[in-house]
Amino acid sequence: MSNRNAVVFCVVLAGFCFISWKRSIIGVKDALMLAGRGLILLAICTLMIYIFQRLKSFFSPVCRELPASPLHESTRLKQEQARINQQNKHSEKTSDYAEAVIKPRQNSLHEQKMERYHRMTGETWKLTQGFTVGDETETHDDDDLDINETPIQRAKRRRRLQTAAGVPIQQEVPKQKMVIVLPDEPQPDTAGVVKIALRCPSGRTIHRRFLKTWSSLLLLDWMKKSGYPPAIYTLCTSYPRKPLLMAEDVNLEDAGILMDTVLNVEEKDPSTT
Incomplete structure (x- = not known):
């Protein structure tokens, strides 16, 4: 009322x-x-x-839903479109950052891990670019040059020409494989005996006995026979870390090996070779 x-x-x-x-x-x-x-x-x-x-x-409900007016509907659509555009911009920025920063960083870390792994396993040859097999840099006359001719076909053609001209074919002399022979290990109670251990990049350690009066080059032969060529690897002392002095007229005693010693097989720095 x-x-x-x-x-x-x-x-x-x-x-x-x-x-x-x-x-x-x-x-x-x-x-x-x-x-x-x-x-x-x-x-x-x-x-x-x-x-x-x-x-x-x-x-009863506190407020009733008002009917959507055309002006309110257009405002809502504009806000929704602005939200979608902003989300697309954020997605593009995220993808650009991933392509420009995250992926190169991950690739760099992966390459460093693979390089470290190959160095530890002694497979450093996998880190080089290598060369193409069958790539020949030979000059030919314009009349004899055939673009579609393979290196094997070119070698056969040159061999036939040399046979027809009476030129003796030079046979390649196979290179003689150098066999490394190390002297027998002396007995442990022999005077002047030292026990040397090589710590290899693969993680294994090998041991052998030498005499102090023997040449220090025997260590290079021993390292090469173990699978580490002196052209790529060198021997270093553990502490202080420095390359071992090795020459034909330097024996183990002159090189500083006076007792049982552990040497590290390390890869040479390409900048110093």
């Missing part, structure tokens, strides 16, 4: 009480009692209406 209805109810009740009093239907005391009861009834009705409205607002 609204305030207007309450006012109307009060006016009607007051008029009814005044008319009843004028016509002596009821007395003054009864009229006042009737008015009081009416006011009490009005207060009770007003309180019930107030409580009902509060309960209705409590159980």
